[in-house]
Amino acid sequence: MTTPILELRDVVKSYGAGPTEVRAVTGVSLAVAPGEFVAVRGPSGCGKSTLLHMAGGLEDPTAGHVLFDGRALYEMSAAERAGLRRGGVGYVFQRLNLVPSLTAMENVMLPLELDGVGSREAKERAAEALDAVGLDRHLERYPDDFSGGQQQRIAIARAIVGTRRLLLADEPTGSLDTPTGDAVVELIASLPARLGTAVVLVTHEPRYAAWADRVVSMRDGCVVDTTVAPPVRKSARRTVGARR
Amino acid sequence: MSVREGLLALLGxxxxxxxxxxxxxxxxxxGVWxxxxxxxxxxxxxxxRDGLVHARERQGQRQYRITDDGLAALGAWWDAVPDDEPPPRxxxxxxxxxxxxQGRDHALDVITKQRSAVMAQLQLRRRGPSTARRRGRDPMVAAMVDDALVVRAEADLRWLDLCEERLTHPDPSEETGRRPVTRPRRGTRGARS
Known part of the structure; x- marks a missing residue:
């Protein structure tokens, strides 16, 4: 069996202690295969974002383990975890965190440069990433020159620009209208097939969750059900690709 | 809409x-009907018979066109807004x-199963063209049918989420007046995972 790229084993996250303790996540286990697209959905406060933060090593679980490519995050040194965040795992959030004074190209080059990649190579790889999200013709424009959907595409390009094996997306459509949100999620859904990137998408919107191979529904910190996409007849299959 | 109104809309x-x-x-x-x-x-x-269309015989076949009364009936139908009181069944x-x-646990079990089934339908719609598209219907009409099915599935999922929320975090004011819970007579109470 292939080693999952991400595995959560019975993870718990609590805040506070004693009578004021709040359990945000209560014993969740989840394995994501390389190139798989998993959506986590549920109402606000159900623990889905906390789960994603633990998956990406942004927060430590109170109990349980998080493994990246078979290796427990707690076994990694601080430098290794930082390297993982820079090179193995990409993040996309509702808030884009683009640097307004840098062009689209420079924003996408940023994580590579922080990782010590040379300027020429960083430029080539950033151009490839922007091409993958359909923005290859607008490399020298600044974030404010783009629409909300295009800015989210830049953020996705920045998230996949390294040798990203896992993309963690937390409500990336939160500030977008429905057609733009559809286009962004269609782009995210195309990444597993095009780049082999596994994706975990956190969303409260069923229309976006439905793009995933597997939908995990959470309530009150627990997984209450998991839906695997039914097989599609060959004649009815449609190719998912980046929309420009 | 009935067949009657549909035919009037097509007649000129x-x-x-x-x-x-x-x-x-x-x-x-x-292609849905x-x-x-x-x-x-x-x-x-x-x-x-009702004077809404006029028929004539030509080369052994009956042909139809709409009358003025038919146009008036059609106009009234275009303007009528579907009522939701009482709610549709x-x-x-x-x-x-x-x-x-039949009880909270049974209700949550039914909600979970229905939600999973509706989500699977929505996942399927995201992955392949609908029956209408496969059968070569007018692309815009087929897309509108697809949109309707997707939006309805989303609405069903949202409603199931709301039901779950009401059952798991009940508003005390909604608890009063509820009839006593009875045991289900048919079906199973599956354990929630």
Whole structure:
């Protein structure tokens, strides 16, 4: 069996202690295969974002383990975890965190440069990433020159620009209208097939969750059900690709 | 909408045969409502009896066109807004309401299973063209049918989420007046994972 790229084993996250303790996540286990697209959905406060933060090593679980490519995050040194965040795992959030004074190209080059990649190579790889999200013709424009959907595409390009094996997306459509949100999620859904990137998408919107191979529904910190996409007849299959 | 209104909407000044109306009706409704030709002629007979269409015999075939009364009836139908009081008898809604009467755990189990099934339908729609598209219907009409199915599935999922929220975090004011919980007589109470 292939080693999952991400595995959560019975993870718990609590805040506070004693009578004021709040359990945000209560014993969740989840394995994501390389190139798989998993959506986590549920109402606000159900623990889905906390789960994603633990998956990406942004927060430590109170109990349980998080493994990246078979290796427990707690076994990694601080430098290794930082390297993982820079090179193995990409993040996309509702808030884009683009640097307004840098062009689209420079924003996408940023994580590579922080990782010590040379300027020429960083430029080539950033151009490839922007091409993958359909923005290859607008490399020298600044974030404010783009629409909300295009800015989210830049953020996705920045998230996949390294040798990203896992993309963690937390409500990336939160500030977008429905057609733009559809286009962004269609782009995210195309990444597993095009780049082999596994994706975990956190969303409260069923229309976006439905793009995933597997939908995990959470309530009150627990997984209450998991839906695997039914097989599609060959004649009815449609190719998912980046929309420009 | 009934077949009657659908046929009136397709009729104009130019006389047409019943079979043309049958194929026109099926195309206009995105293939979601197949008609048999007998149903079409029976409805046309009633429309003619009511003075809403005019029929004439030509080369051994009956042809139909809309009358002024037919245009008025059609106009009234375009303007009418569907009423939601009493609420429509929706299968999913009624199933969940019945389940609530049989206890919280049973209701949550039914909600979970229904949500998973609706989500699977939505996942399938995201992955392949609909029946209407596969059958080569008008692309815009087929896309509108797809949109309707996706949006309805989303609405069902949202409603199931709301039901779950009401059951798991009940508002005390909604708890009063509830009839006593009875044991389900049929089906199983599956354990929630």
């Amino acid at each position: 000044d130019e006389p047409v045969h019943g079979y043309v109306l049958k194929t026109g009706f099926e195309a206009a409704t995105g 197949p008609l048999n030709v007998g149903q079409v002629y029976k409805t046309l007979e009633r429309l003619e 929706d299968e999913l809604m009624l199933k969940v309401l019945m389940a609530v009467g």
